[in-house]
Amino acid sequence: TASSKRLASSDCSYEVCMKLFCFSGGKRDEELILPINSSLSVTLHQDQLKTTTTVATSRSFQEDRIWLNGKEEDITHPRLQSCLREIRRLARKRRNDGDPSLDLSHKVHICSVNNFPTAAGLASSAAGFACLVYTLARVFAVEGELSGIARQGSGSACRSMYGGFVQWIMGQKDDGKDSIAQQVEPETHWPELRILVLVASAERKPVGSTSGMQTSVQTSCLLKHRAESVVPGRMVEMIEALRRKDFAAFAELTMKDSNQFHATCLDTYPPIFYLNSVSQQVINLVHRYNRHYGETRVTYTFDAGPNAVIFILQQHVPEFVRVVQHFFPPETNGGQFIKGLPVKSASLSEELKRAIGLEPMPKGISYVISTKAGPGPRIVEDPAQHLLGSDGLPKETV
Amino acid sequence: TASSKRLASSDCSYEVCMKLFCFSGGKRDEELILPINSSLSVTLHQDQLKTTTTVATSRSFQEDRIWLNGKEEDITHPRLQSCLREIRRLARKRRNDGDPSLDLSHKVHICSVNNFPTAAGLASSAAGFACLVYTLARVFAVEGELSGIARQGSGSACRSMYGGFVQWIMGQKDDGKDSIAQQVEPETHWPELRILVLVASAERKPVGSTSGMQTSVQTSCLLKHRAESVVPGRMVEMIEALRRKDFAAFAELTMKDSNQFHATCLDTYPPIFYLNSVSQQVINLVHRYNRHYGETRVTYTFDAGPNAVIFILQQHVPEFVRVVQHFFPPETNGGQFIKGLPVKSASLSEELKRAIGLEPMPKGISYVISTKAGPGPRIVEDPAQHLLGSDGLPKETV
Structure with a gap:
């Protein structure tokens, strides 16, 4: 029946x-x-x-x-x-x-x-x-x-x-x-916004943590301060920035808040590390890239792991992906480096390479997933x- | 004249x-x-x-x-x-x-x-x-x-x-x-207290930071909270712990405060990283070592760089140094691993190795300087x- x-x-x-x-x-x-x-x-x-x-x-x-x-x-x-x-x-x-x-x-x-x-x-x-x-x-x-x-x-x-x-x-x-x-x-609100997931190589996985996040609430005094005094104001600012599609404001809040989240993980006892050397290199790369252009074109956020999630406007994707590929040279026979939404090829100037000036970290990033905002279930x-x-x-x- | x-x-x-x-x-x-x-x-x-x-x-x-x-x-x-x-x-x-x-x-x-x-x-x-x-x-x-x-x-x-x-x-x-x-x-107050400086290999130096610490005061809201609301109480506790030579209390405060300091560096915009993968491994090693013994025998602190400074009571030095040597295997022809105050040799049990259970990081630490508190000029x-x-x-x- x-x-x-x-x-x-x-x-x-x-x-x-x-x-x-x-x-x-x-x-x-x-x-x-x-x-x-x-x-x-x-x-x-x-x-x-x-x-x-x-x-x-x-x-x-x-x-x-x-x-x-x-x-x-x-x-x-x-x-x-x-x-x-x-x-x-x-x-x-x-x-x-x-x-x-x-x-x-x-x-x-x-x-x-x-x-x-x-x-x-x-x-x-x-x-x-x-x-x-x-x-x-x-x-x-x-x-x-x-x-x-x-x-x-x-x-x-x-x-x-x-x-x-x-x-x-x-x-x-x-x-x-x-x-x-x-x-x-x-x-559909912000169609130009692209999202890149930079999947960190498993070879450079973070050293094991001795503690879970449930201890953060009990042990981190910075976490309590953050939850009560920092986040409420930032939520309002962030929603405002999103509504008016103000990339720079949105991007800076995102970076600051990701960093503060990981700061509270480090303030946990025993401390928790989700960011590894690949994550640190991505963070420095993004700040140097933005500094080179004198504007915030790229932002990162990290969840409970070393993979970076990058937000970036569509027009800057090809160059930024080239930058990532240059500073994290992939394995030559490692399969496709970019998965998901297609990314146009772009050139990379010597000037930009010098401005970023980091030591390339071979195979630090396994591949990049290129995507965007989507509907619910x-x-x-x-x-x-x-x-x-x-x-x-x-x-x-x- | x-x-x-x-x-x-x-x-x-x-x-x-x-x-x-x-x-x-x-x-x-x-x-x-x-x-x-x-x-x-x-x-x-x-x-x-x-x-x-x-x-x-x-x-x-x-x-x-x-x-x-x-x-x-x-x-x-x-x-x-x-x-x-x-x-x-x-x-x-x-x-x-x-x-x-x-x-x-x-x-x-x-x-x-x-x-x-x-x-x-x-x-x-x-x-x-x-x-x-x-x-x-x-x-x-x-x-x-x-x-x-x-x-x-x-x-x-x-x-x-x-x-x-x-x-x-x-x-x-x-x-x-x-x-x-x-x-x-x-x-002369605490003659049993030993200090080990774990000099991190220059090969694994931290990725360059894009910003100096003077920006922390301007940009980190956690720093302000820490300075005003956390440090004053901890100073009192720490001096008390020192006076009564309470190693566990002294050690826990030292670790928590080192971690919180580095948390405020991460909360700086752009963020500052002093801890690299060697530092993270040392931190995890110390917590696992202490957990194995069910008491706080070792503590770490990090200044503006990846080198760990370890405080430990004299009787635990030989074993702990063996542990460091095991999880950071030195170069075989790299000269003396321990400099400074002599350290007796000790054995390392399989049980302790398993309890720590980290992946050894070859050449992560160049050498260890063994020392203690000293007089002024x-x-x-x-x-x-x-x-x-x-x-x-x-x-x-x-």
Whole structure:
């Protein structure tokens, strides 16, 4: 019967936080995942980096199951259970309100894959949980505000529920009901803006940290000051800069805030290092490039890892990519250096090379993903793209 | 005549700041070198790292001259001129008060050498200016509080005017008269305390910074918070820990404060990196070593560079040095790995190696200088050790 089997798929992008405190470890409540300050991010385009998730429910399923990237995983993971429980609660509420078609005793099968290059070190949990919650909501015919549920899967997932530029409002309530995401501007707002993910070579991975970010809130006195006294003002400035597409203002705030985030990691006890020598070289390169032109043309931000995310206006992309290629000479037979949106070739002047004047760091960057802002989760209409077959199990190709 | 020729030499040690804000770039007054907060340091022993300075004055000298490490340098350097002017002012005051033996029209010759290993990247200006001011004061028969003058040569030099554990009290006055150093405890206070300078290989020098520390005061909002709200309390705690020789309390404060100092460097715009991958590895190694023993046996501090300064009680030195040697395998034919105070050999258990579990970083550390707290500037009595000959010029051997 129609009600006994439901299936939906959607894809959802990786999101990049602009480091106005996207510090998912900086939580005031670990269980509900409530942050200690608001934050801002941009959702990247699904054409380059995406997670695809299919959810099916059927009376024939014996238990809830999940497959991630082709491998069955433990469904009892607490964060996963939070999302399932919340969606089923809303579905029950809806049924009690008059939609009897849904049999809530049916189990779900979930299958999710991401197309992120392996070992890229890109965080996939934001896209993963956003996609999961969005697709579960389709299957259970749940509507309305869902970012608060995605948040309980992975903090940053709440922002990935929307496209373009998104803020996660920290909220004030103890139960977290007002800690939700909101779109600031859609992905069409700033079409000239390009995003480059500089994937740092795994060879130069950061030395292991002895501590997780949950200790930052307890041990860093700079973090508390930042959350209370710095971020609120910067959020207002950043949203203003975005609205008027003021690249220089946007770029400087982004760099300052990324650096301050990593400063609080270093102020954690024991300290946490996400930036390695490749990251430091990228930072210096960007500042010297901007200084050479006497204007802020490029900005960087770093999440919990050494990969730089670069924001840059379209017209400057070709030259900047050449600069990156010069100061991080790739392996000669290492495959494509630029992936994603095509980048025109450009020349590089001796003057600019001299102005930057850094020692090239061979193979420091494995490759660059060229992308832009994208929409929020999208329904996958093509049945061939569904990840679960008619038997409710992952298709062979997954 | 006796009054027409005077000569004095002294030696003075390198000092290591314990990073309770030894941030000489963090000045509230650049000209007078007034810091934005108080700080604490330990003066190292002259037997290992020292500067020796000879000052001579004679009616036959045509002009003030200075030789540093065998090379004549520009005497008109403003900081050098500040020290000369202040010492001559005090000498004039003294003569007006009744000592007519001094002819202040005589010019001075200054000769200074340091025995720091070349390319060690150890700051020599603290020892250099302390030694200069101390020796000038001898030649000009000036007595009394001299750290305020040394401060005007190089901020940290004021602390090197005393031995053992020294605080630089920031002071409140605009003219800086109350911004002076004070001994907290003499070098004999804690004889078990050992100091290891881990000299990071020049091969892995940090990538160039695009900005100097003077920008930190203007651009880092965390720095201001730190200076006003964090350091004052930590100074009190640190002095208490030192007084009662509480190694764990002393060690934890030292690590936290070093990390916070470097956090404010990262919060500077553009950011400043002093810690490189070797420094990060040392930090992780220390935390894992302490975690293995369930107590804080070792602490690190980093000044404006990648070299770690380790504080450790004598009984733990042999094993810890073995650990350093294991995780930073030295060049096989690279000369002595341990310089300075002798270190007994020790074994290294497989269990400890596994507990630390870091990837060894070959040649990351060039060598280790083993030393301890030392006295303040000392008069060099042996005429053979004076650096200027009877002609007032540097001896051949300098």
